[in-house]
Amino acid sequence: MVANKRSITETIDSSVEVNLEVLGAKLEYLLFKGPPPQPLTMALVAKAISGVLIESYEGVEVLDREVATEVGQDRVKRATRDGYVGRLRQRLISLRGNIEADFGSAAVAHLGMAGETPSNPDQLITHSRNVVEQMAAGLSDFPPTLPDLEPLDLAARAEGITRDVAHLERAIAALNKDLRETQDAQNKRNLATERWNKHYSPVASIVENLFRLAEMPAHAERVRPTNRRRAGLPEPVDAENALGVDQVYEEEVVLDV
Numbered sequence: 124m125v126a127n128k129r130s131i132t133e134t135i136d137s138s139v140e141v142n143l144e145v146l147g148a149k150l151e152y153l154l155f156k157g158p159p160p161q162p163l164t165m166a167l168v169a170k171a172i173s174g175v176l177i178e179s180y181e182g183v184e185v186l187d188r189e190v191a192t193e194v195g196q197d198r199v200k201r202a203t204r205d206g207y208v209g210r211l212r213q214r215l216i217s218l219r220g221n222i223e224a225d226f227g228s229a230a231v232a233h234l235g236m237a238g239e240t241p242s243n244p245d246q247l248i249t250h251s252r253n254v255v256e257q258m259a260a261g262l263s264d265f266p267p268t269l270p271d272l273e274p275l276d277l278a279a280r281a282e283g284i285t286r287d288v289a290h291l292e293r294a295i296a297a298l299n300k301d302l303r304e305t306q307d308a309q310n311k312r313n314l315a316t317e318r319w320n321k322h323y324s325p326v327a328s329i330v331e332n333l334f335r336l337a338e339m340p341a342h343a344e345r346v347r348p349t350n351r352r353r354a355g356l357p358e359p360v361d362a363e364n365a366l367g368v369d370q371v372y373e374e375e376v377v378l379d380v
Contacts, residue, residue: 169333176326179319186312193305200301204294208244211251211287215240218254218280222262225275230265234258244295251288255281320355324348 139146151159154171219236231237234257241247258281267274327348334343345360352358 169330172326172329172333176319176322179315179322182315183312183319186308186315190305190308190312193301193308197298197301197305200294200298204244204291204298207287207291207294208242208247211247211284211291212240212242214280214284214287215251215254218284221275225267225269225272226262226265227268230262233262233265244291248288248291251284255284255288320353324353327352 151157153175154168160167215236219231219234219240222234222236223231228237235250235253241250258277261277327346331343331347334340334346349358352361
């Protein structure tokens with residue numbers, strides 16, 4: 124049994140010894156972003172280890188706020204786009220009613236307006252352009268149902284449709300730009316979340332075992348990794364006021380596995 128413990132001990136020690144230079148360089152960069160401060164104490168090392176997780180979380184927090192901001196901007200841009208969709212549809216529906224009343228359903232069909240007016244923005248733009256193109260040819264082949272009424276100003280109506288199409292296109296472009304920015308922010312947040320997930324278990328395990336090595340078991344139990352924490356869900360103890368941490372040493376803290 125003693126011999127077995129010796130081999131286990133030597134495996135750990137030799138792994139550290141063989142990789143000392145590379146391990147040291149990587150840890151110095153991770154913990155201190157370069158050479159460690161002098162004089163270096165174990166207290167500074169412990170704080171630097173927990174600081175790795177703090178830095179990871181702060182990255183997630185900043186990007187989460189950025190995503191929330193982008194989503195809010197998307198909502199505004201989407202509302203603007205939908206407003207122009209509604210306005211353009213109403214203009215076309217009104218025109219269709221006027222055409223049908225003045226020239227009959229055949230004229231409506233001639234302009235390509237017989238079916239339902241699209242509500243999809245891209246389809247609505249295509250539909251509107253087709254209508255304007257047909258309007259350019261006029262309605263001379265369709266005698267008015269009431270000749271004594273003042274004829275519709277098709278040119279002015281076409282100009283209004285064209286103007287609304289331009290507004291809608293700009294609104295769509297602005298929304299699409301914002302959606303791309305939102306997706307980019309979400310991708311960055313996902314990467315930051317992955318970084319926190321990658322750092323959580325090692326940092327928590329190291330801090331837990333530093334407390335155990337220092338014979339501070341209650342503190343060790345307080346911070347040890349659990350399945351809930353790995354999933355990003357807090358344990359009850361995580362919600363406690365940080366001022367209560369100093370009293371943990373004498374108290375038993377029970378966490379789920």
